[in-house]
Amino acid sequence: MIKIKKNILLIDQHDKNGLWAGKFGGNWVPETLKKPIEDLTQLFQKLRYDKQFLKQRNYYFDNYIGAPTPFIKLQNLTRHLGGAEIWAKVVSENRGTAHKIYNAVVHCLIAKHAGKKYVCGDTGAGMAGKTLAMVAKKFGLKCKIFMGSKDIKRQKLNVEVMKKHGAEVIPVTTGSQTLVDAVSECMRYWVANCLSTHLVVGSTVGPNIFVKICAWSTAQISKELKIQMINIFKKIPKKVKLINCVGGGSSAMGFWNEFMDYNLKQVEFIGVEAGGPKNSKLHAAPLTNNSKIGILHGAKQYVMQNKEGQISETESISAGLDYPGVSPLHCFLKDAKRARYTSATDEDALAAYQLVTTLEDISPSLEPSHAFAEAIKLAPKLSPSAIIVVNSCGDSLKDKFIIKKRLGSYIR
Amino acid sequence: MTSKILETFLKCQKEQRPALLTYTVAGDSTKKQSLEIIKSIGEHADIIELGFPHNTPIADGGQIQESSHRALKNGIKLSDVFRLVKNFKQSKYAKPLILMGYFNLILQYGLLAFLKQCKKVGVDGLIIVDLPYPENKYFANQCKQHGITFVQLLSPTTSKQRIKKIIKDSHDMIYYISMLSTTGGKLKVPSKKILANYSQIKKINSRKKIVIGFGITTKTIVTLKKADGLVVGSQLCKEITRSLQIRQNPVTNLNRMVLNLKRKII
Ligand SMILES: Cc1ncc(COP(=O)(O)O)c(C=O)c1O
Numbered sequence: 001m002i003k004i005k006k007n008i009l010l011i012d013q014h015d016k017n018g019l020w021a022g023k024f025g026g027n028w029v030p031e032t033l034k035k036p037i038e039d040l041t042q043l044f045q046k047l048r049y050d051k052q053f054l055k056q057r058n059y060y061f062d063n064y065i066g067a068p069t070p071f072i073k074l075q076n077l078t079r080h081l082g083g084a085e086i087w088a089k090v091v092s093e094n095r096g097t098a099h100k101i102y103n104a105v106v107h108c109l110i111a112k113h114a115g116k117k118y119v120c121g122d123t124g125a126g127m128a129g130k131t132l133a134m135v136a137k138k139f140g141l142k143c144k145i146f147m148g149s150k151d152i153k154r155q156k157l158n159v160e161v162m163k164k165h166g167a168e169v170i171p172v173t174t175g176s177q178t179l180v181d182a183v184s185e186c187m188r189y190w191v192a193n194c195l196s197t198h199l200v201v202g203s204t205v206g207p208n209i210f211v212k213i214c215a216w217s218t219a220q221i222s223k224e225l226k227i228q229m230i231n232i233f234k235k236i237p238k239k240v241k242l243i244n245c246v247g248g249g250s251s252a253m254g255f256w257n258e259f260m261d262y263n264l265k266q267v268e269f270i271g272v273e274a275g276g277p278k279n280s281k282l283h284a285a286p287l288t289n290n291s292k293i294g295i296l297h298g299a300k301q302y303v304m305q306n307k308e309g310q311i312s313e314t315e316s317i318s319a320g321l322d323y324p325g326v327s328p329l330h331c332f333l334k335d336a337k338r339a340r341y342t343s344a345t346d347e348d349a350l351a352a353y354q355l356v357t358t359l360e361d362i363s364p365s366l367e368p369s370h371a372f373a374e375a376i377k378l379a380p381k382l383s384p385s386a387i388i389v390v391n392s393c394g395d396s397l398k399d400k401f402i403i404k405k406r407l408g409s410y411i412r
Numbered sequence: 413m414t415s416k417i418l419e420t421f422l423k424c425q426k427e428q429r430p431a432l433l434t435y436t437v438a439g440d441s442t443k444k445q446s447l448e449i450i451k452s453i454g455e456h457a458d459i460i461e462l463g464f465p466h467n468t469p470i471a472d473g474g475q476i477q478e479s480s481h482r483a484l485k486n487g488i489k490l491s492d493v494f495r496l497v498k499n500f501k502q503s504k505y506a507k508p509l510i511l512m513g514y515f516n517l518i519l520q521y522g523l524l525a526f527l528k529q530c531k532k533v534g535v536d537g538l539i540i541v542d543l544p545y546p547e548n549k550y551f552a553n554q555c556k557q558h559g560i561t562f563v564q565l566l567s568p569t570t571s572k573q574r575i576k577k578i579i580k581d582s583h584d585m586i587y588y589i590s591m592l593s594t595t596g597g598k599l600k601v602p603s604k605k606i607l608a609n610y611s612q613i614k615k616i617n618s619r620k621k622i623v624i625g626f627g628i629t630t631k632t633i634v635t636l637k638k639a640d641g642l643v644v645g646s647q648l649c650k651e652i653t654r655s656l657q658i659r660q661n662p663v664t665n666l667n668r669m670v671l672n673l674k675r676k677i678i
Contacts (some may be wrong), residue, residue: 035569
């Protein structure tokens with residue numbers, strides 16, 4: 001049985017080959033990238049303990065991104081469902097309107113320290129792209145964003161924002177034209193430009209160091225949440241369920257990090273993957289559906305693939321979750337049974353968006369709506385003393401057109 | 413025992429010319445045609461590199477991606493690739509053959525099962541794009557035990573210390589990536605610079621045969637002919653694409669192109 005060590009950050013529980021639990025993650029990259037990855041690894045290792053750097057990070061987190069984001073009780077939803085209390089950590093209230101901005105700020109700070117003038121990044125829903133474009137502009141870095149053509153169409157509001165912030169948006173027309181192809185193309189670009197350009201992987205995926213930097217950055221979410229919970233409940237309540245959607249898994253890692261050492265019975269982690277359209281075989285839920293271990297984007301992980309090892313097509317209404325693989329950290333949490341993973345269908349997510357938006361004054365995007373779908377299912381089965389917290393890590397505004405098309409109208 | 417790959421290099425050395433290595437993708441544009449292509453270019457090439465395509469490549473440029481895409485659309489599987497190799501090895505212009513691809517396919521096939529099959533059909537060497545040193549230690553060692561050359565890669569970003577370690581762990585042949593690029597890029601570094609790097613590597617162990625690849629075409633090949641071997645890939649993949657577009661036979665066109673490449677270096 002795989003065990004998680006206490007008092008050590010999950011990101012640091014890998015071996016010298018960069019593998020968690022001896023089998024997830026690593027650096028399965030072309031030779032050309034070995035050196036830039038090693039350089040970045042050393043730089044990050046130095047900076048993460050550097051007082052000046054931490055001061056800078058905290059400054060931008062507090063004053064630019066805006067900390068803390070609200071932690072609110074969803075009274076109407078709780079009353080409507082009966083059962084557990086439902087709360088939301090409204091991460092979408094930060095300046096980037098999503099958790100992706102923590103990663104973007106940290107990466108741009110690192111890029112500045114490394115003396116790089118260019119950053120490149122991948123994006124699916126456009127949130128990683130939008131926030132990187134914003135922060136790069138602020139820090140005076142030139143920015144290139146790789147995005148699948150299908151995603152450019154379905155998330156065009158975010159594309160406009162990226163362009164407004166001066167980023168060059170490069171459409172990726174290969175494969176399924178979604179996030180998986182954008183990450184591949186972005187890595188290919190980095191292979192050719194690694195000396196001048198700093199790569200920002202948009203989630204807790206990719207070679208080991210990118211998983212670490214991203215999770216280290218989004219951990220801010222649970223740092224805030226822990227303090228907020230103690231302020232409100234006096235201590236961490238006896239039965240807490242932290243529910244988060246999982247695409248690459250950066251949002252969930254950030255939401256759970258500070259609670260890692262709590263007993264599973266006290267603080268349970270539930271990850272919700274994209275189940276795809278109801279009655280369709282296609283989905284984007286490798287953990288829920290017991291996909292086999294394979295290599296994708298430089299890391300070993302549970303990944304949707306055929307018998308030969310070709311990566312499978314995915315489908316989800318939510319561009320941010322539409323990815324065939326998942327963070328090695330979540331593979332680790334799954335095998336260690338510290339977190340459990342399930343999926344919600346497109347229809348479940350739409351219904352959850354609608355219910356939450358109608359009853360409450362928040363309006364989650366389609367990604368966190370997957371998490372809300374699970375909360376809605378779970379709450380009535382739990383006692384009123386149980387606390388469900390959902391990470392509302394995105395705002396529905398970016399999904400306006402999709403929602404209008406599917407439900408006939410859009411409300412927020 | 414001297415490997416067929418090493419024998420080939422020694423033969424070319426005697427002829428005072430670099431070995432010519434070609435890269436095409438198995439199954440491009442059909443399974444049958446890709447076999448015809450390597451059977452035909454075997455007439456002029458010294459070593460054949462055959463790609464087994466992956467649908468999520470992180471180091472291939474546009475030309476090779478396109479070839480891989482065509483091959484995958486035709487349903488190419490590893491079992492087909494092995495069949496192609498076996499067939500090629502029994503053909504008139506059979507040459508040493510190196511399979512090239514991404515590690516996940518081998519991982520799913522099973523490392524040892526894959527090597528056993530390679531041995532059975534006559535694969536001489538392997539290049540695994542995303543299996544760098546030291547991740548490749550176990551597999552490279554297994555290759556050796558199966559009598560298959562595991563080709564290590566070196567790049568302009570590889571540090572000197574690392575180069576030494578990799579060379580120490582390498583078999584007969586090493587692949588030097590000419591520049592920071594995916595495959596198919598224009599040669600953006602002067603040949604002089606590439607050859608200078610090449611010589612640095614060669615100095616560490618002159619017995620190792622070092623081939624240069626990436627950005628080599630009919631136009632540039634002559635400038636690098638001091639190397640032990642030169643790899644041409646994207647230009648050939650591009651020629652397949654072009655031939656298909658103008659409804660010509662890729663087999664004859666590639667044969668002509670490889671002959672042309674050969675003429676530039678003899
Ligand atoms: C709003 C939102 N939520 C969640 C996700 C999924 O991200 P993660 O990779 O953190 O699971 C995304 C990704 O783009 C997103 O935009």
